Structures are given as structure tokens and as C-alpha cells.
Amino acid sequence: xxxxxxxxxxxxxxxxxxxxxxxxxxxxxxxxxxxxxxxxxxxxxxxxxxxxxxxxxxxxxxxxxxxxxxxxxxxxxxxxxxxxxxxxxxxxxxxxxxxxxxxxxxxxxxxxxxxxxxxxxxxxxxxxxxxxxxxxxxxxxxxxxxxxxxxxxxxxxxxxxxxxxxxxxxxxxxxxxxxxxxxxxxxxxxxxxxxxxxxxxxxxxxxxxxxxxxxxxxxxxxxxxxxxxxxxxxxxxxxxxxxxxxxxxxxxxxxxxxxxxxxxxxxxxxxxxxxxxxxxxxxxxxxxxxxxxxxxxxxxxxxxxxxxx
Amino acid sequence: xxxxxxxxxxxxxxxxxxxxxxxxxxxxxxxxxxxxxxxxxxxxxxxxxxxxxxxxxxxxxxxxxxxxxxxxxxxxxxxxxxxxxxxxxxxxxxxxxxxxxxxxxxxxxxxxxxxxxxxxxxxxxxxxxxxxxxxxxxxxxxxxxxxxxxxxxxxxxxxxxxxxxxxxxxxxxxxxxxxxxxxxxxxxxxxxxxxxxxxxxxxxxxxxxxxxxxxxxxxxxxxxxxxxxxxxxxxxxxxxxxxxxxxxxxxxxxxxxxxxxxxxxxxxxxxxxxxxxxxxxxxxxxxxxxxxxxxxxxxxxxxxxxxx
Numbered sequence: 250x251x252x253x254x255x256x257x258x259x260x261x262x263x264x265x266x267x268x269x270x271x272x273x274x275x276x277x278x279x280x281x282x283x284x285x286x287x288x289x290x291x292x293x294x295x296x297x298x299x300x301x302x303x304x305x306x307x308x309x310x311x312x313x314x315x316x317x318x319x320x321x322x323x324x325x326x327x328x329x330x331x332x333x334x335x336x337x338x339x340x341x342x343x344x345x346x347x348x349x350x351x352x353x354x355x356x357x358x359x360x361x362x363x364x365x366x367x368x369x370x371x372x373x374x375x376x377x378x379x380x381x382x383x384x385x386x387x388x389x390x391x392x393x394x395x396x397x398x399x400x401x402x403x404x405x406x407x408x409x410x411x412x413x414x415x416x417x418x419x420x421x422x423x424x425x426x427x428x429x430x431x432x433x434x435x436x437x438x439x440x441x442x443x444x445x446x447x448x449x450x451x452x453x454x455x456x457x458x459x460x461x462x463x464x465x466x467x468x469x470x471x472x473x474x475x476x477x478x479x480x481x482x483x484x485x486x487x488x489x490x491x492x493x494x495x496x497x498x499x500x501x502x503x504x505x506x507x508x509x510x511x512x513x514x515x516x517x518x519x520x521x522x523x524x525x526x527x528x529x530x531x532x533x534x535x536x537x538x539x540x541x542x543x544x545x546x547x548x549x550x551x552x553x554x555x556x557x558x
Numbered sequence: 559x560x561x562x563x564x565x566x567x568x569x570x571x572x573x574x575x576x577x578x579x580x581x582x583x584x585x586x587x588x589x590x591x592x593x594x595x596x597x598x599x600x601x602x603x604x605x606x607x608x609x610x611x612x613x614x615x616x617x618x619x620x621x622x623x624x625x626x627x628x629x630x631x632x633x634x635x636x637x638x639x640x641x642x643x644x645x646x647x648x649x650x651x652x653x654x655x656x657x658x659x660x661x662x663x664x665x666x667x668x669x670x671x672x673x674x675x676x677x678x679x680x681x682x683x684x685x686x687x688x689x690x691x692x693x694x695x696x697x698x699x700x701x702x703x704x705x706x707x708x709x710x711x712x713x714x715x716x717x718x719x720x721x722x723x724x725x726x727x728x729x730x731x732x733x734x735x736x737x738x739x740x741x742x743x744x745x746x747x748x749x750x751x752x753x754x755x756x757x758x759x760x761x762x763x764x765x766x767x768x769x770x771x772x773x774x775x776x777x778x779x780x781x782x783x784x785x786x787x788x789x790x791x792x793x794x795x796x797x798x799x800x801x802x803x804x805x806x807x808x809x810x811x812x813x814x815x816x817x818x819x820x821x822x823x824x825x826x827x828x829x830x831x832x833x834x835x836x837x838x839x840x841x842x843x844x845x846x847x848x849x850x851x852x853x854x855x856x857x858x859x860x861x862x863x864x865x866x
Binding site for chain 2: 259260262263286287288289290292293294296297300313315316317318320321323324325327328329331332348351352354373380381383384385
């Protein structure tokens with residue numbers, strides 16, 4: 250089973266990114282991916298990984314399509330692809346309405362925006378766009394898209410090389426997989442498709458502390474509409490309803506929910522959760538690191554590698 | 559004497575970028591900047607150069623403000639600033655209408671767009687943006703310098719008001735003086751960089767260099783913003799000739815080349831460079847163009863001879 254890892258969602262120093270990249274390179278991690286929460290750029294971070302790795306894939310999990318013109322996204326991706334000799338994995342997403350609204354960004358129809366963006370980026374990457382006179386020859390860049398619903402999974406199957414859901418239960422993942430297959434049959438891509446699933450991790454021998462950290466860590470996500478939707482689709486309608494009714498997510502989220510959707514607790518338990526998602530159809534789980542207690546970014550990465558081994 | 563150079567306008571490989579940056583550093587150039595012509599990213603290139611060097615200033619010349627949301631431009635510039643330990647200079651420009659039209663970009667009011675962009679970038683970089691009230695992630699870095707292109711008195715004044723430097727291009731000494739004066743009137747006594755961008759065509763084969771210069775400048779001259787700066791520099795008649803279809807080889811005069819470019823043997827270009835400093839430029843920025851079949855590395859070798 251291929252397992253990938255992200256760097257911390259809330260960012261970290263360049264020195265830490267380099268340290269994590271070196272740890273990933275010496276481990277079974279398939280790909281090291283960077284989130285994109287400004288003032289951090291996922292592509293700039295991936296470029297750092299590219300400079301400090303030789304074999305591990307690098308990528309974005311995920312770049313917000315509204316923050317760069319597609320030609321600039323492609324340009325930056327091509328520099329990383331050139332640096333790595335073909336190890337880039339470009340994850341694209343629409344981020345979240347509250348995040349984009351704060352930046353004055355009008356999202357339009359997110360699904361159609363994503364479709365247009367992916368098609369444009371691909372045309373710049375493969376040189377087929379007639380908008381660019383300069384050509385760069387790099388290996389094809391696989392494009393993955395974030396998708397939490399059946400409609401986006403269908404779109405991913407049609408136009409992308411992979412799907413990146415997050416906080417989806419194993420059952421919901423199975424549904425998304427079948428939508429991807431449907432979309433694949435309606436599109437004309439013949440590349441290998443990779444079904445990923447994003448799994449937040451809170452790894453510690455102290456289970457109670459890990460659960461507590463997970464509830465606290467995931468409570469912020471539970472306020473975002475897209476994640477509320479995926480939680481509902483994953484069978485947690487009641488919990489989302491109570492949050493919508495005003496309950497503090499940190500009080501609404503349960504130990505059962507976080508243990509179902511995340512890697513929580515000792516290494517052995519986390520391995521079991523990982524296996525559950527592989528069985529549900531995840532070709533490549535993507536683990537996002539979260540500290541339990543005072544774990545540093547490098548310590549968290551070491552724990553994740555223990556789970557993957 | 560600070561002299562900056564750019565990497566080739568039409569891009570080059572990552573391997574060449576690293577080599578150019580290292581060579582520029584060891585040759586003694588003050589800074590090396592990347593242009594931004596898609597399908598190349600100036601900030602992505604600057605990051606490559608930051609990784610490859612230790613002391614030379616790294617920057618963009620110039621990043622198109624319409625290609626990234628300001629928060630992403632700031633984020634990427636901050637990463638280069640962190641990697642380079644404070645050597646980043648972010649050059650910002652509006653690019654050109656024909657270029658932006660190709661990418662379906664509505665430029666709006668260029669002056670206002672630039673003003674708002676710079677204000678936002680600064681607030682993201684120095685942590686003062688109210689964005690951080692909702693997402694309290696701050697990066698503890700020294701702020702990077704921001705330069706903006708300024709080809710007219712109005713944009714030069716904007717640079718003086720908001721930025722740390724001005725990046726004109728294709729302006730003759732008289733027009734540069736005017737621009738610097740406008741910038742100075744707003745910059746006051748603050749630390750401010752008065753750069754002067756010059757196309758460079760270096761070769762011992764002077765005839766070939768002159769031909770390359772006429773063609774190279776001729777290709778750029780009809781961009782609307784360059785038409786304006788060339789007209790403001792006293793070359794309106796040449797613009798008219800080019801617009802009427804006369805070839806650059808015929809239309810571009812010796813006077814224009816002598817006033818705006820460095821060309822020919824590097825040893826013969828030093829007087830022109832000195833004239834830039836005497837005119838108030840604190841950092842000429844030299845943009846290399848190939849003469850004949852010169853590769854990016856061969857162009858760099860010629861540039862290095864300017865410092866011999």
C-alpha cells in the first residue's frame with residue numbers, strides 16, 4: 250500500500266520543511282505533499298521538497314485554484330517537475346467559501362471553475378494551449394482534485410488523475426470510488442487513476458490525550474460547509490446538525506467520530522485504521538500530521554513513519 | 559557600484575538558472591532577477607536561485623500582479639525571503655495589455671490595481687492585514703523590499719509613495735531623471751532604490767550585436783507601455799515608423815541604441831554604465847539578449863566581463 254504524508258496544515262519553517270523532506274526520503278512515504286493555508290504556498294513548499302529529495306514524490310495537498318491564474322499554476326508546477334525529474338503530483342482544490350470570501354474571491358460555480366481550471370492547466374502543461382509561445386518539455390504532471398461529494402468524484406474520474414477526499418468515512422469512500430469509475434468511463438483519459446483519502450493523524454500512546462487532541466484539532470474543520478457536508482455524507486448528520494444549531498464543534502465531535510475518520514492513538518491502532526481505508530478502496534491514504542501534546546513537526550513525522558512501516 | 563542582471567526574458571532551464579545565479583554571485587553582481595513570461599514563474603525562478611546562492615540579492619523583474627492573488631504573491635515571496643535569509647526583492651508590474659488579453663485578464667485601472675496590490679502585499683508580509691485576525695498564522699521574517707515598474711511620472715510617484723524601489727525599462731537618461739524626481743518627491747528620505755533596466759547585447763562581433771539590438775528592441779517597442787516610455791524618451795518618430803510597418807533594422811536608430819542599450823564589446827560599455835550612475839541610478843539592471851546563437855550561459859560570460 251502506498252501511503253503519503255502532508256506537512257503541517259498550519260505551516261512550518263523552511264528548516265522544518267527540509268527536515269521533514271529528509272525524513273520522508275529515508276522512509277516508505279510515497280509522496281510528501283504540502284497544504285496551502287496562506288501565508289504559505291503549497292507550490293513553493295513542494296519546490297523546497299523537490300530540492301531536498303531524490304526519490305520521494307512531492308506535491309500539493311492542495312493548491313487553491315482561485316489564488317493563481319492557471320498559467321502561473323502550470324508554470325510553477327513545471328519548475329518543480331523539472332527540478333524533480335518527474336516526481337510532482339499536483340493537487341488542486343477550491344478551498345472553502347469562508348476562506349475565499351475573506352480574500353474577496355468570488356468562487357462562482359466551484360465544480361465548473363474546477364473543470365475549467367484543470368483543463369487549462371493541463372493544456373499549459375502539455376503545451377497544447379495556443380495562448381503560450383514558449384514551450385517547456387517536462388514529464389506529464391498528474392493532476393488530482395479535491396472532492397468530497399459524488400459530483401466532484403465523477404468530475405475527477407472524467408478529467409483528473411486522482412481524487413483527494415478528506416474526512417470521508419470508509420463507506421463514503423466506497424461511494425466516491427464508484428462515482429470516479431462512472432466519470433472515468435465518460436471521459437477520455439487513459440492514465441492510471443489514484444484514489445486517495447486524507448486522514449488526519451493524532452498519534453500517541455496516550456489514547457485519551459490523542460482523542461482529546463483530535464476533537465480539538467478537527468473542530469475547526471467542522472465549522473466549514475464543505476466538511477460539514479462530507480461529515481453528513483459519512484453518517485454524522487446528527488453531529489453536524491447540532492453544530493449548525495450552535496453547539497461548539499469541540500463539544501459536538503465525539504471520540505467515535507474522530508476514531509472513525511482519523512488515525513488516533515497508539516501506532517497499532519492507527520495501523521488498523523489505515524488498513525480499513527485501504528480495504529475501502531484507497532489506493533493511497535494521505536496522512537496529515539497533528540501534534541498530540543507538545544510534539545514538534547519532526548516528532549509527529551517520525552510517528553507517522555512508524556505507522557506506515 | 560551595484561549592478562543587477564536578469565535571467566533571459568524567454569526563460570531557461572532550472573540547471574541554467576542555478577548556474578547563472580552562482581556565476582552572477584561569484585562575478586560580483588549585486589542582484590539577479592527573473593523576468594516573468596509564461597510559461598515561467600518569476601517567483602519560482604527566484605526560489606531556484608535563492609537555493610543556489612548565499613549572498614547575492616534575488617528577485618523578480620517583474621512579477622505580473624494579475625497572475626496571483628496578492629496573498630499568494632506575498633506567501634511565495636516570503637518563502638524566497640526565508641530561504642535566502644533576507645535577500646528577496648519583489649519586483650511587481652502590470653505586464654502588458656496584449657499579454658494579459660491572451661490570458662483573458664481584465665486589467666481594470668492599472669494604476670489603482672497596482673496601488674491596491676502593493677498595499678495588500680505589504681500588509682500580508684508585515685503581518686498587519688486583518689486577514690490574520692481570522693487565520694492567526696504569522697511568519698516571523700524580515701519584510702522583503704518591493705519595487706514597482708514605473709514608466710510614467712504617475713507610476714514613479716506611486717513607487718516613491720508605497721514601494722522601496724522603482725524599476726523602469728527602456729527609459730533614456732532624461733526620462734529617467736524625470737521618473738526619479740517623481741519617485742523622490744514621494745519617497746522623501748526613506749531608503750529607496752532607483753534602478754534602470756537596460757537591454758544588453760554583448761559580443762565582440764559588434765555588427766552582429768547591433769543587428770541583434772535593433773531586432774530585440776524593435777520586438778519590444780510596440781508594446782503599449784513601452785511605446786509610451788520610448789515616446790517620453792524622445793523616440794516617438796521611431797514608434798511611428800515601426801507602426802507603419804518599417805522593419806526594426808531600418809527603424810531603430812543608432813541614437814536609440816546608444817541611449818537605451820548596452821551593445822557590442824563589454825569593455826566598450828562601461829562609459830554608458832557610468833552614465834547611469836551619474837544620472838542618479840543606484841542600480842542598473844541589465845537584461846541579456848542573445849547575439850547570434852549565444853546560450854544563456856554564454857550571455858552570462860559576456861555580462862561578467864563588464865565587471866572585469
